[in-house]
């Protein structure tokens with residue numbers, strides 16, 4: 001396959017290109033410096049020229065709860081503009097297949113957990129990431145509409161739960177929970193501190209999948225494109241409390257100190273667990289345990305610090 005991968009240098013993109021299934025495929029993955037996805041004309045020209053068999057849209061402005069709260073304008077407009085430019089360029093060039101990456105933030109804050117695909121757009125969104133979620137919903141819907149108008153174009157959306165893994169972002173300004181906790185606990189241990197702060201009560205729940213598993217699912221999606229529903233949740237089907245993640249990282253890093261709660265920090269959704277019924281019927285499940293995923297991510301973090 002000749003694949004146009006956006007976001008090829010990001011966490012999802014790198015896990016996708018590093019997967020064993022990537023061997024033998026022609027993956028075109030320009031960086032943002034080579035192709036700015038905010039530039040509609042450049043994206044159109046590029047797709048027309050390259051004529052890929054499939055587009056995998058894994059670029060975006062992505063970050064944890066605080067980054068989303070700090071910069072809702074950029075999270076909305078950049079994700080909307082990139083998505084629109086990529087999807088419309090694919091349609092204009094007649095690219096028959098497109099795999100779009102959504103996010104579990106697309107679900108209403110009060111939708112019943114586990115979050116089923118048909119509950120998108122049935123209620124108000126979580127305010128801490130509303131801008132990002134709005135953009136994600138619009139691009140997923142754009143993909144639906146295109147398929148309705150032209151059934152020969154199969155544009156599908158995967159809706160992953162929270163992710164972590166190799167090539168994650170560890171800078172506290174942008175990081176999601178798991179890389180943030182790895183960085184905090186490693187720093188505390190290295191400095192001989194016996195206390196680490198947890199944002200919030202530690203009681204809210206999250207479902208974190210290893211990005212290598214998502215990459216495996218994406219490759220299966222490309223190999224079985226005809227069987228993909230319009231929206232497909234990609235998750236583990238189980239979640240843990242924030243405190244559980246702190247304990248899991250502490251075990252791997254070897255930190256024996258205590259945790260204190262910073263209740264001034266935001267908590268976001270109380271729970272965000274995706275319904276995996278459709279995923280199971282489709283025939284895929286994640287295989288990396290939390291311990292193994294955190295150990296591999298911590299190894300990656302340590303290599304980055306030595307470099």
Ligand SMILES: NC(=O)c1ccc[n+]([C@@H]2O[C@H](COP(=O)([O-])OP(=O)(O)OC[C@H]3O[C@@H](n4cnc5c(N)ncnc54)[C@H](OP(=O)(O)O)[C@@H]3O)[C@@H](O)[C@H]2O)c1
Pocket residue numbers: 006007008009010011012013030031032033035036037038057058059060061062063082101102103104160161162163164167176
């Ligand atoms: N991380 C998660 O927890 C999570 C969970 C659910 C869904 N997702 C979805 O998965 C996808 C990938 O996320 P990720 O975690 O891999 O993000 P990431 O690591 O932040 O990577 C984002 C990528 O987008 C590219 N990009 C940003 N602005 C661009 C622009 N103007 N032009 C071209 N490329 C641009 C960046 O390219 P350069 O590096 O070349 O600048 C980067 O490679 C996103 O759609 C995200 O919403 C992520």
Ligand SMILES: C[C@@H]1O[C@H](OP(=O)(O)OP(=O)(O)OC[C@H]2O[C@@H](n3cnc4c(=O)[nH]c(N)nc43)[C@H](O)[C@@H]2O)[C@@H](O)[C@H](O)[C@@H]1O
Pocket residue numbers: 063064065066068103104105128129132161162163175176177178180181184197198199200204206242265266267268269272
């Ligand atoms: C998948 C992502 O979900 C994101 O929501 P969301 O799960 O709350 O994003 P995260 O930042 O991964 O997780 C936030 C949850 O972890 C708690 N938490 C505890 N300690 C920390 C810490 O040190 N750093 C961080 N970041 N959180 C921490 C935080 O209170 C909140 O309940 C969206 O904002 C994004 O748009 C994205 O879609």
